[in-house]
Amino acid sequence: MILVTGGAGFIGSNFILDWLAQSDEPVLNLDALTYAGNSENLASLTTDARYTFVHGSIGDGALVTNLMTRYQPRAIVNFAAESHVDRSIHGPEDFIQTNIVGAFRLLEAARAHWGGLRDRQEFRFLHISTDEVFGTLQAGDPAFDEQNQYQPNSPYSASKAAADHLMRAYHHTYGLPVLTTNCSNNYGPFHFPEKLIPLVIHNAISGRPLPLYGDGRQIRDWLYVKDHCSAIRRVLDAGLPGQTYNIGGWNERTNLEVVMMLCDVLDELKPRADGSSYQEQITFVTDRPGHDRRYAINAGKIEAELGWRPAETFETGIRKTVRWYLDHPDWVRNVTLGSYRNWIAKQYA
Structure with a gap:
């Protein structure tokens, strides 16, 4: 058995x-x-005997210890995190508690579990992190590789950087077989529509503005979530304990380019009733504080050492993503009620 933390979230549920x-x-x-x-997200597994769900937090050390004792997992894959930069700006404490304190308590429980195993060589602790720990790049800078200095610029990225350092320390000090992956921006099915791509899809077909921060020319590398999942499986299977692996899609795009492409695909798959383009709904809003200008991932190490490359291009991944959201209106409706609407109104006022 493997223990997955945060498995009801976007990347975790896809995994x-x-x-x-x-x-x-x-x-x-x-x-x-x-x-x-x-x-x-995981409703299809309700009657699957291979799947067990426990409602609880990685910050609950007693619960995590009890689960490891009862189920004896041979690996842990840690997705559990607060992950939205905008929310970390408005309320950083949740990020400190989950991403740092929670990671520490999970590590402590894992260390105790691992120490009691007969075959300690087979155990793995895989921690999922982000490229945002590296800070920002200028237009001509080389992409982030695994040797880049950490320079986090938001409460979110700082909390993830702290967790990454704890992972490294627990491997170096105690020998815990930890692996860390730093991924670029994910997109795909089950993505909560506070992030750019699902937000634009939802707002477009709802007739609302498509908000772009600043000039919209911030650059991100985009990774289709199912490609990310295949990379995680490969690292869990063959990665070397103590190593970090950057996972990227080799797809650098400005936010404006992403939104324009989404509008083009929506124009084709679900045209507006008046026949005009969804691009008419694009609205530029005040930039967020400390907005990093560019992220880019050099995923050469995982390709050279583990033989992994993404299967999707940005064009094929975007089309699959738009189609999924159009085909699942009930899911979108259920997650965009109540507090979500209040949050969007506050964030893009």
Whole structure:
């Protein structure tokens, strides 16, 4: 069995679904079901004997210890995190508690569990992190590789950087077989629509403005979530303990380019009733504080050492993503009620 934390979130739920589509190894999912955690993502597994869900937080050390004692996982994959920069600016404490304190308590429970195993060589702790820990790049700078200095610029990225340092320390000090992956911006099914791509899709078909911060020319590398899941499986299977692996899509795009492409695909798949383009709904809003200008991932190490490359281009991944949201209006409707509307109104006022 493997223990997945934060498995009801965007990347975690995609990972569990893909894992059980390819393996009979059971999954124990521990998730606190905060606003972005959605058990509906995994509704297809309700009667699957290979899947077990536990409602709880990685910050609950006693619960995590009890689960490890009871289920004896051979690996932990840690997705559990607060992950939205905008929310970290408005309320950083949740990010400190989950991303730092929670990671520490999970590590402590894992260390105790690992120490009691007969075959300690087989155990792995895989921590999912972000490229935002590296800070920002200028237009001509080389992409982030695994040797880049950490220079986080938001409460979110600082909390993730702190967790990464704890992972490194627990491997170096105690020998815990930790692996860390730093990924670029993910997109795809089950993405909570506070992030750029699902927000634009939702707003476009709802007839609302498509908000772009500043001039819209911030650059990100984009990674289709199912490609990310395949990379995580590869690192878990063959990665070397103590190593970090950058995972990227080799797709640098400005936010404006992303939104324009989304509008083009929507114009084709779900045209506006008046026949005009969704691009008419693009609205530039005040930039957020400390907005990093460019992220770019050099994923050469994972390709050279583990033989992984993304299968999707940005064009194929975007089309699949738009189609998924158009085909799942009930899911979108259920996650965009109540507090979500209040948050969007506050953020883009």
